Amino acid sequence: MYARYGCVCFAVPKRLIKHLAEHEDDAKHRDKLLGQVRHSAKLRGRRTTATLAGAATQPSTKPLQRSVFDAQGLTFLPGKLLRDEDDPPTRDKVADQAYENIGVALQFFSTLFKRDSIDNKGMRVDATVHYGYSFVNAMWTGEQMIIGDGDGKTVTALAGSLGIIAHEFCHGVSQHLVPGGLGVVNRPRMPPVLKGEAGALNESFSDVFASMIKQWHAKEDVTQADWLLGDDILKPKAGKAIRSLKDPGNQKLTYGADDQIKDYKRYKATDESHKASGIANHAFYLAATRLGGHSWETLGPVWFKGFDKLRARSTFLDAAHATLSVAAALHGQGSKTHDAVKAAWKKVNVLA
Ligand SMILES: [Zn+2]
Known part of the structure; x- marks a missing residue:
């Protein structure tokens, strides 16, 4: 079963995107970055997408269960299915990178902690790539991963970063590890936020395990x-x-x-x-x-x-x-x- 809260985390902190906007000479691009900060705030309030809720909670019979979708530059979720588990690579580099990097994270937890996917019940990990236009972020919504293409100017496509994908994956893991969510504060008619020491521990769990996943993958x-x-x-x-x-x-x-x-x-x-x-x-x-x-x-x-x-x-x-x-x-x-x-x-x- 999904935790009750929606999205609370982005890979790229608001502080960095604002910093990038402040140092952007091109006014149009600056407005785009600031627009994304506002759009991100709205996304935090996302709730369950009905089309995904049933399928993803089914126990897995396979060691890995991944589905990568294509938002085609829009913001509807999950988008068009591009690659399911065991499908051959697509012609879409970003989709294949997301598929591979999610696979590394799944294998890390399965191999080292005998954990069966994010919820330990074999849930299928869904990811949507090409989310939005030049979206400079990636996030875990509480149900699935959303991955932007970056603007190519300051931030590159995020699917290719194992550290970023693993960080978001780990938000899913901690959501299922700690009842109610580590540091998640729900607010009436407002998106939930991470607060206080517990909220910082939530972010740290994602950073620490993402760092370990990188090291494990590179055998460092x-x-x-x-x-x-x-x-x-x-x-x-x-x-x-x-x-x-x-x-x-x-x-x-x-x-x-x-x-x-x-x-x-x-x-x-x-x-x-x-x-x-x-x-x-x-x-x-x-x-x-x-x-x-x-x-x-x-x-x-x-x-x-x-x-x-x-x-x-x-x-x-x-x-x-x-x-x-x-x-x-x-x-x-x-x-x-x-x-x-x-x-x-x-x-x-x-x-x-
Ligand atoms: Zn985070």
């Missing part, structure tokens, strides 16, 4: 990984990446208006969820690099099982305690893993 150890997300969608004039887990808020690694924080002492309750997610992102990075090797092998299960214990209004301290208790259960109190997790949450000032 913690020293080989770049710990960036969205490093493959921005044109040089827009920036280098959307986020860095290694050094959140370092604009030299990301983009000019990046305001992510990595220290809980700087956290304010009004902080936007993409801003405060840097705290937990960095904690994962610190623990992973202290442990060495592959991030998904030892630390991945600790983080996954830890976040599985969280509730809709959990705090950073709850996440620290949850991951610590899993580390102790799996590896023992005072084990190398337990110590690494503790040191990481201390370094970001969540634990005293």
Whole structure:
């Protein structure tokens, strides 16, 4: 069954699109970007599309279940079916990239966590490509993925980015992991939003697991990984990446208006969820690099099982305690893993 809330997340933060618009010389293009910020706000309120609701909840008998649709530049969902599971590649590069990248995310969770798709019940993962005209974003609506083509000027087609597709995929996973949605606040006659520490943890779950999926796919150890997300969608004039887990808020690694924080002492309750997610992102990075090797092998299960214990209004301290208790259960109190997790949450000032 679907969670009750609709879309709450976009891959490209509003802050970055506004930043791009402010630095855009072409007035027409600037208006287009600002228009997309407004359109995105409307999309957050989307509700179930009846045509998809029944089909996607059926338990899967196959290891992977993907369907890629084409919105043909419009905003009707899901659009025309382009490629179903086991279909041969289409002539549409973007559709095939979406299909492949969703497949990597599905296989990651299936192989490492024995998780059967987003809901652990084999739900078919639907994605709509060519959404809107030059849409510079991708998102998880609560039911399916929407992927824009980018404007080609500042943001390239988002389907080709494994990190972006995995990030959105993971919003679906956490939606089904935490009843009510981690940090999701429903508002009367308004779209739901991610708020507070739990909202930041929601964004962080997507960043951390997307980063792990990238590393797993490239077979990179913690020293080989770049710990960036969205490093493959921005044109040089827009920036280098959307986020860095290694050094959140370092604009030299990301983009000019990046305001992510990595220290809980700087956290304010009004902080936007993409801003405060840097705290937990960095904690994962610190623990992973202290442990060495592959991030998904030892630390991945600790983080996954830890976040599985969280509730809709959990705090950073709850996440620290949850991951610590899993580390102790799996590896023992005072084990190398337990110590690494503790040191990481201390370094970001969540634990005293
Ligand atoms: Zn997100």
